[in-house]
Amino acid sequence: MSELKAKGITKKYGTKEVLHGIDLTLEKGKIYGLIGRNGAGKTTLLSILTSQNPATEGSVTFDEMQVWENPEALKHLCFSRELNQLQGGNANAMKVKEYLWAAATFFPYWDKEMAQKLVDIFKLDVKQKISKLSKGMCSMVTIIVGLASKAEFTIFDEPVAGLDVVAREKFYEILVEEFMETGRTFVVSTHIIEEASDIFEEVILLDQGRILLKENTQNLLERAFHVSGHEEEVARAVEGLTVHHEERLGRSRGVTVLLEPGQRIGTEYDVSVQRVSLQKLFVALCGEE
Amino acid sequence: MRLKSHLKYWGRNAFVWTGISLVCVLGFWIMNELSSAKYIQGIGLASTFLVYLTVVGAFVSMIAVISTFQTEIPRLVSMNVTRKAAVWGLTAGHAATALLHMLLGILIWCIFGIGEAEMVVFIASLITSVMLGFGGFGMLLGASVLRWGKIGTIIMAAAIMVITIGISAFIAMGGKDSFRGFSMETVAELNFWPLALAMAAFYLLAGAAGFMLTRKIEVRV
Structure with a gap:
């Protein structure tokens, strides 16, 4: 069975250690919820898991393959995070349709029809520049990339930030539908715990750079x-x-x-x-x- | 490395930047023709285009590459392209841009010039030298910005300032005589191929240096 495994992950910025020797195994076919306070290290951990940030110590493997700078491992992963509306200090002039074109070019399992369907569902104007989008619309773009990538392990970092309640409900509905159809693994990092907790099979609680608990949600609440x-x-x-x-x-x-x-x-x-x-x-x- | 994806992505970029150059060249030519104080005088239409293309090509090389490092590299890494593939894709993509500029220059000369074969060879070597040289320089500056953030930006600004001051000083000291004796026929007697080869080597080394500087960057898009 496919596994994304982090072993002994430590991350330091200068002398400040933000992740302390984290061991984490994510299995195929589950929806994980990653929760933690601001500054707990959630985004740092997720970016290390997907080779977007180098760990100071430790390693990440996917099916025994090193993930860092390894295209064979990376093609099974997708990290969908909040879009920066600035690029190098300037407004992000890329249009949504160009961004989606780039994603379609590089994600090997990209589902064009699904992307278009999601654009229609969220009523996104693909001719808009990313810098002109509202926060909620930026979230929609990252959701579309995450879902349409069809990556075996898809990680969403605060996907519902800025979304109204109707859009949030729609996201959860589509996520569960996609999970039921494909068995993809999803990791959702969110602060809106109450809404999302129903869909989490397992919850990972990160506190001050350490995993406090990782447990089946139902068992934990019992x-x-x-x-x-x-x-x-x-x-x-x-x-x-x-x-x-x-x-x-x-x-x-x-x-x-x-x-x-x-x-x-x-x-x-x-x-x-x-x-x-x-x-x-x-x-x-x-x-x- | 998924070659087809990179060819598609960077190929598109090459055409976009070449199109930008062409628009700038046309714009400069129109400005020069409409202005009472001609910026470049006494040379033919084809030569005018080539001078503009070389100058614009130089700026496009440097600015495009710096900009690409800041925007495209992080974006591609966020889409699971390895840093190595992203930087080498940029290197190849800009080389394709230089090639398109070279072909454009040859085409312009063939349409508006008298089509001498020696001139075509000269054009190819000159544009290649300029674009790869400035492109390599842009690679080092762009990678510095990506690697060192604000400090890299300061390095980039300082480098561009030095170039601008150097060119301005050269023109100021020479005055209106700076470009006296410039003619396509005179310049075309010079052999730019050794320079072109040297710039190509510099360009590849700059690409390697760009990768070394960015091989462990953290990406936030």
């Missing part, structure tokens, strides 16, 4: 709970458990816990136990106290 009530009752109910987030209001207390195998919440105490959404879990794990 062991994440919010326990609330009187502070003494809550303390007894979660004794021995790691508390990731805490709220207090007078003598009431609410905590978020992530159960490890064999652990349980003391439901015999007078507390309220509720499941936690992926977004709330992310805030609990990565938010500052």
